[in-house]
Amino acid sequence: MIIRAQKTELQRAIRTVMSAIPGKTTMDILTCILIDATVDQIKFTATDTELGIETVVSGEIDERGLICIDAKLFSDIVSKLPSSEVTITTDSNLQIRITCENTELRIVGKDGTEFASLPSIDRENPVVMSQFALREMIEQTIFSIAVNDANKLMTGALLETNENEIRMVCLDGHRIAIRRMKLDEVVPTFKVIIPGKTLSDLQKIMSGEEEDKVHIYFTKNEVLFDLEGTIVVSRLIEGTYFRIDQMLSNDFDTKITVRKADLAASVSRAMLFTSESEKRPLVVSIADRDMNLKINSPARGSMSDDIQITKDGKDLMIGFNPKFVADALNVIRDDEITIYFLNSKSPCFIRDEQQSYVYLILPVNFVA
């Protein structure tokens, strides 16, 4: 195999597929990038068996072939090359020669035919949306998935369509994050659970541009995201997702509107007085024009903040894990937010009027 490509293009392609390389594995071949130049295009592929990423590399094929190359070493080498055209040559002994201007590096590759190819997926009936929108959707929900996989379903995000609407849902047993968006057209109805890791990898490699599109295709067990030049294929999580809609409610006895920046600053101070080893509740007291936030740690100290609000309905005292409030505020773009409460035992809802986002947070007990 002999191929040529610019250093910057190689770097882009390596960075793109790199997130599919597993951190730890006993299978050596999975730590490699497959360079496939057997047909008319150069393609880089990496996979961790759950998730595969493939990207087309702009460059020239002088001699067809394929090779597997250690991803970390390849990435390090390319990053140290001059900004110029790079030639990669392999021989039948899996020796790889990388040349660029006056430097020549030799490393040993692995047999490209040993690399498991990505599953082929029928490309029919795509859901089309902007990469920007899908990125937002992931960013604004993924923080609510469960970190440990005691319940496998909670480690994924529900993605479902209905007519011309798509929504993503993440939950971890203490909170739910929901993000809804309109699509340009009516799409087929589906409801799948995508692994959290797939979505966070996707988030990293999608562009932030409104005009760049992603085409999403589904089979029973897999999902394929086509980013124009790069595809991400992932297994789905099997099972029936939680019935979200019966956990949601539009009833409230207290409704407050507050400047997001004020609340976020106070909550982030409160987090100084709670930790994994010493969990302390943030106690929120809502009165007519202001809200008091208190937290008290015997070991570290205490905080008491007053924040201006506008309020409809009853006064209320309720406790929260401040991290859950901080996480939601962190991804909301609005300057003013509205929070709905029923009572001190029921979840609160942070949501906008159109319910394009809904963050449900369960309260915690506290001693007044």
Next chain:
Amino acid sequence: MIIRAQKTELQRAIRTVMSAIPGKTTMDILTCILIDATVDQIKFTATDTELGIETVVSGEIDERGLICIDAKLFSDIVSKLPSSEVTITTDSNLQIRITCENTELRIVGKDGTEFASLPSIDRENPVVMSQFALREMIEQTIFSIAVNDANKLMTGALLETNENEIRMVCLDGHRIAIRRMKLDEVVPTFKVIIPGKTLSDLQKIMSGEEEDKVHIYFTKNEVLFDLEGTIVVSRLIEGTYFRIDQMLSNDFDTKITVRKADLAASVSRAMLFTSESEKRPLVVSIADRDMNLKINSPARGSMSDDIQITKDGKDLMIGFNPKFVADALNVIRDDEITIYFLNSKSPCFIRDEQQSYVYLILPVNFVA
């Protein structure tokens, strides 16, 4: 005690003294910052017993007093406050109240009188230089000190004056780094060994401005750096430093001039093929107009680079630890550098004509 200061000024002062807080210690009081408002100025002090840093804080004293406050917690709290005036109030029970706009935080302090004060040092016959120059001097030598303290002397830097000249020397048994500078006037002669940690802390808190001065004062066992508002006091390392000058030589049989960027790029690639666990020499072959650099790791692969040079004297083949070459190139500001060699068993010298910098690097054995 009641004091008031702007958040940004508190942050500056905390950041300044913070590097004297030891990472690990069994003495609780050392993890604290002393706030001293017993006289007319607010001062923050931190010390790890080897090194002490004290800085004057712009602010108002409404009631005199002193308190010790956990440095990490204080730093975290201040960073989360609104950008506004902060009031710090203490009572006789060592309770500390920090208020700023509508937030109030309470933490518990420690008795300020338990804090060991910095040694007082006679301020006579200072060496005066710009903070910028001292920072350069440290940066351009400190990488050559020994990391482990098998030989205590090697963990410090020699600082010595002679007439109107000052020089800093660091060495670790494999290399020597020397940086000389002219002073504005003739100063008293001294020769001291300053702990590496003191110098790297100093480097962090000095300004990068030519016009900001540092006054340096010496006693037998201590050195004081006065940065106008902030002082750093450190113990010196006892002992007689190595006799450097007899290790230096101006003889050479081969002299080359090379573009620093070319050599640095090649050496940084070479470092991909050597590691702590598998040390490999960089083999340099010098011919008339070019220099070849080769490195070969059985486990990872090999590199061969050709670089244009101009050469005086004999051809030469010599081996180096590429990291030592990379470290020196990394701090040299010149675009072109000159390297002097005697033979493959003798050290090479990277130096400019005025010898304002000299980097001596010992060669390593290699198999041609």
